[in-house]
Every structure is written in structure tokens, then in C-alpha cells.
Amino acid sequence: MVKLLITSLTALVLSLAAVNAQTGPINAASYPPANQVPDINSPQVQAWLKEVNLTGVPPTHLNVPDVKGGAPDCAKITPQNDCYSVCDECKANDDIITCGLPNSWGVTFDDGPSPDTPRLLDYLKTHNIKASFFVVGGNVVQYPDILRREVQEGHHLASHTWSHYALTSLTNEQIVAEIKWTEKAVFDVTGLKLKYMRPPYGDINNRVRFILKQLGYIVVDWTGDEFDTNDWQADNGVPAATLLAAFTKSLDTYIAGNKSTGFYCLEHDRSPVTVNLAQQFIPLGIARNLTFANVPGCQHDAQPYQSGSAHNNNTTTTLAPTSTVSGTSRPTGSTSTRTPVPTGSSANLVESMNIASAFVATVVGFLFM
Numbered sequence: 299m300v301k302l303l304i305t306s307l308t309a310l311v312l313s314l315a316a317v318n319a320q321t322g323p324i325n326a327a328s329y330p331p332a333n334q335v336p337d338i339n340s341p342q343v344q345a346w347l348k349e350v351n352l353t354g355v356p357p358t359h360l361n362v363p364d365v366k367g368g369a370p371d372c373a374k375i376t377p378q379n380d381c382y383s384v385c386d387e388c389k390a391n392d393d394i395i396t397c398g399l400p401n402s403w404g405v406t407f408d409d410g411p412s413p414d415t416p417r418l419l420d421y422l423k424t425h426n427i428k429a430s431f432f433v434v435g436g437n438v439v440q441y442p443d444i445l446r447r448e449v450q451e452g453h454h455l456a457s458h459t460w461s462h463y464a465l466t467s468l469t470n471e472q473i474v475a476e477i478k479w480t481e482k483a484v485f486d487v488t489g490l491k492l493k494y495m496r497p498p499y500g501d502i503n504n505r506v507r508f509i510l511k512q513l514g515y516i517v518v519d520w521t522g523d524e525f526d527t528n529d530w531q532a533d534n535g536v537p538a539a540t541l542l543a544a545f546t547k548s549l550d551t552y553i554a555g556n557k558s559t560g561f562y563c564l565e566h567d568r569s570p571v572t573v574n575l576a577q578q579f580i581p582l583g584i585a586r587n588l589t590f591a592n593v594p595g596c597q598h599d600a601q602p603y604q605s606g607s608a609h610n611n612n613t614t615t616t617l618a619p620t621s622t623v624s625g626t627s628r629p630t631g632s633t634s635t636r637t638p639v640p641t642g643s644s645a646n647l648v649e650s651m652n653i654a655s656a657f658v659a660t661v662v663g664f665l666f667m
């Protein structure tokens with residue numbers, strides 16, 4: 299009987315470990331279609347709209363992009379004195395645009411996860427660099443296992459909306475739907491409730507800021523055009539050498555300055571080309587002895603989610619420059635390798651408890667046979 303009990307308990311422990319690895323699929327069909335603004339008349343969105351207080355939201359003047367979902371054309375925008383980031387080049391006090399660490403590169407990747415993200419994760423692991431991934435909700439439900447891997451390897455997750463439409467072109471209700479569906483998808487996959495976000499194209503005005511704040515979000519932009527790698531342009535045929543030369547110039551200008559704050563660099567994990575380029579941009583920072591940090595590291599934020607904890611350790615890394623920049627440089631910062639484990643109330647925890655209950659019932663049943 300004792301042997302039976304031990305065997306059953308062993309099986310219980312192994313089963314719990316399997317559940318906590320979170321390898322199960324999620325049902326993408328229960329979320330809105332990818333690359334489309336979610337329907338605001340769905341029961342789920344209507345329930346969210348009842349929870350959010352939009353009293354006092356600034357008036358709506360929808361910017362109309364030339365291309366569906368794209369950034370608005372400034373030549374066709376009537377100025378509204380609403381601190382519009384794209385056409386007025388206006389930043390609000392609450393917009394985070396610099397990394398709060400000296401001599402530092404804030405590592406951010408937008409638009410994923412994608413089938414090319416795992417290759418980037420392999421590279422970042424080699425250098426012990428932790429990034430913030432601004433994820434698109436429609437991609438989260440297509441690649442949940444990649445999202446889980448990001449968390450498990452100590453990276454930080456943030457929102458980049460559901461469909462990647464320019465937010466100033468959407469109604470208040472559509473913006474709520476974009477943010478909440480992405481929040482739900484990431485929570486369903488990881489148990490983490492997002493806290494930071496980046497608007498697609500950096501497209502934001504006071505109306506959008508008001509709604510995001512009501513939903514508990516903090517906006518993180520990139521530090522000016524010089525720190526936009528423009529890696530996406532390589533997908534459209536711009537030579538990598540051109541992009542690398544421009545970014546090298548930006549880095550050298552930064553290095554020549556006082557470096558009292560760091561910069562947020564814009565990269566993308568959206569295609570084979572951009573993931574290849576990341577592995578050419580980052581060595582430029584390694585060679586210049588920069589510290590690499592994600593948003594929690596840059597902002598000194600020990601609670602980088604609205605709820606849930608991923609124990610994002612090792613958020614800053616300084617690599618010794620090498621003459622070869624071949625991926626063999628050793629981390630000189632913290633060498634802790636604790637694996638982050640998502641916690642908080644999640645469907646997976648409930649699932650674990652149900653399996654535990656089933657096994658206890660089985661064991662008790664055997665004991666009383």
C-alpha cells in the first residue's frame with residue numbers, strides 16, 4: 299500500500315510539472331480574427347466597456363490613414379492641439395521615451411511573436427540579454443508557445459494592440475477592444491496582466507493617452523528617430539548596410555554625449571530579415587560597452603505587470619566587447635540563471651488544482667479498497 303501511495307504521489311508531481319510547463323494549445327477561434335479591429339458589439343467587449351470610465355475623454359477627431367490600418371498622412375491631418383505624436387512631434391509628460399539607466403540600450407522588439415522569434419530568443423540567450431517584447435494580440439493566439447518561452451527565458455511582455463491599426467484612427471470603443479483583447483490573450487497564455495504598451499507607428503494623441511491610462515497602461519516609445527533602426531525597411535529592399543551605417547552613426551553620437559540616460563531602441567521580431575538584422579545591430583552596442591536592459595530594468599520597476607509576476611531577474615547585462623563579436627563574449631553582469639515562473643491566478647493554476655484533486659481522490663480510493 300505504501301508503495302502504491304508513493305507511486306501515485308510521484309505521478310501527481312510529474313503531472314503537475316507537465317501542467318506548469320504550459321504546453322497546451324489555446325483555442326484561437328475564441329478570440330477575434332487577427333489583423334482586424336475587434337467587433338465592439340461582442341458581449342465580451344460590451345462587458346469591458348461597462349468597466350471602463352471614459353468620463354472626461356477628449357473629443358474624437360479620427361485621423362484617416364491612406365492605407366487601411368496604417369499611419370495617418372500628416373499632410374491630410376487638421377491640427378487639433380491634442381499633442382499628436384506623429385504629426386505634431388509632441389510627447390506628453392507621461393510618455394516614457396528614455397531608459398533610466400546610464401550608458402544603456404533599452405532592448406525592445408515589436409510586432410511579434412512570429413515564426414522567426416525563436417531564432418532571436420536563441421541569440422539573446424547566447425548573450426544573456428533580456429528584452430521587452432511589444433506583442434500583437436492576434437499573433438499571441440497564433441503562437442502561444444513562443445510567448446511562453448519569452449517569459450520562461452526572463453523576457454518582459456508589453457502590449458502593441460490586437461490588430462496593429464493606428465489608434466488615432468479608431469473610436470474610443472475600438473481602442474478599448476484592441477487593448478483588452480490583447481490583455482486577455484496574454485493573460486490566458488501566461489497569467490500575466492500587461493502594464494506597458496507601445497502604440498503602433500508611435501501613433502498617439504491625448505484622447506488615446508486618456509483611454510490607455512484608464513485601462514492602467516504606461517506608454518513606452520522609442521528615443522527619437524535616430525534610435526529607430528528602421529529594420530522593417532530591409533523587408534522592402536533597403537540594403538542592410540545602409541541601415542547599419544545609419545544606426546552606427548546614432549550610436550557614436552550617443553557615445554560621444556554624456557550618456558546619463560539610456561535610449562530605447564526600436565527593432566522588430568516580425569520577419570526573417572529583421573531577426574537577422576537584430577544580430578547585426580546588437581554587436582554594435584556590445585562593441586561600445588553598452589549595458590542592455592529591458593523596460594523593467596530601465597524603469598527600475600520590480601512589478602512590470604498590472605498583476606502576476608514573472609520574476610524578471612537579470613534585466614541588465616553588460617557584455618565585454620570582443621574583437622571578433624562572434625557571439626562568444628561572456629556576460630560580465632549578474633550571472634543568475636533563475637528560471638522565471640509565471641504566478642498569479644490563472645486558468646493553468648485551476649487546471650493544476652483539478653488534476654491534484656483527481657489524484658488525491660485516486661490515492662484515497664486505493665487506500666480504502
Ligand SMILES: [Zn+2]
Pocket residue numbers: 408409458462498499
Ligand atoms: Zn509595430
